[in-house]
Amino acid sequence: APVLETKRLMESLRDSTLRDPMTGLNNRRFLEEYVETLVASVQRKRAHAAILMLDLDYFKMVNDTYGHDAGDAVLKALSTVLKQSVRAADLVIRYGGEEFLIILLDTSGEAAERVAENIRNTVENLKVPVSGVVLQKTISIGIADFPDDSETFWQAVKFADVALYQAKEQGRNRVIRFNPAMWSDNKEY
Known part of the structure; x- marks a missing residue:
């Protein structure tokens, strides 16, 4: 039994x-x-994966104004929306801070934009009650396609991030699909 318990503990630690x-x-x-x-x-099936990079707009203001518990409540509410907005086979990842990455398998182009727009709209209408106030936030989303936009996965992630940067530059609370004109070596990201 101790071996089994150790194995379970190791799996639990790995999962954590x-x-x-x-x-x-x-x-x-x-x-x-x-x-x-x-x-x-993706390569075996000659398929596509849409990569969505998402970032809460002006999130730092939530932490600064209402405290980290409020920020955590917003992140948890957003996580629930993201999980409910995609299929079980898709991946939702907390990429860091208030940044999330979604991988929509076997999805590209307009279908990915529809999912992203649905998420953007749902988040915009989300009300998060936090210690006597109700917070509403918006989200910016950048989309890239693997392998259409890039033959390497991590470069496609970078391109989704470039599109996200464009979404923020253009006023936030929007979905922007990557296009090669956004990418040049002399731009700072």
């Missing part, structure tokens, strides 16, 4: 390093471990 404890979502480390499997699957 791959999940974000606050939101329960997979974390960046999970993505780093899973990426080879994901890429192999």
Whole structure:
């Protein structure tokens, strides 16, 4: 029995390093471990994966104005929306801070934009009650396609981030799809 208990404990510890404890979502480390499997699957099926990079607009203001508990409540509410907005096979990852990454398997183009727009709209209408006030936030989303926009997965993630940057530059609370004109070596990201 002690061997079995040790094995369970090791699995539990391993799981805890791959999940974000606050939101329960997979974390960046999970993505780093899973990426080879994901890429192999996409290539084998000659499929696509849409990569959505999402960032809460003016999130720092929530923490600064209402405190970190309020910020945590907003992140948890957002995580729930993200999980409910995608299929079970898709991946929702807390990428860091208030940044999230969604991988929509076998999805590209307009279908990915529809999912992203649905998420943007749902978040815009989300009301998060926090110690006597109701917070409403918006989200900016950048989309890139793997392998259409880039043959390497991590470059496609970078391109989704570039599109996210454009969404923020253009006024936030919007979905922007990556296009090659956004990318040049002399731009600072």
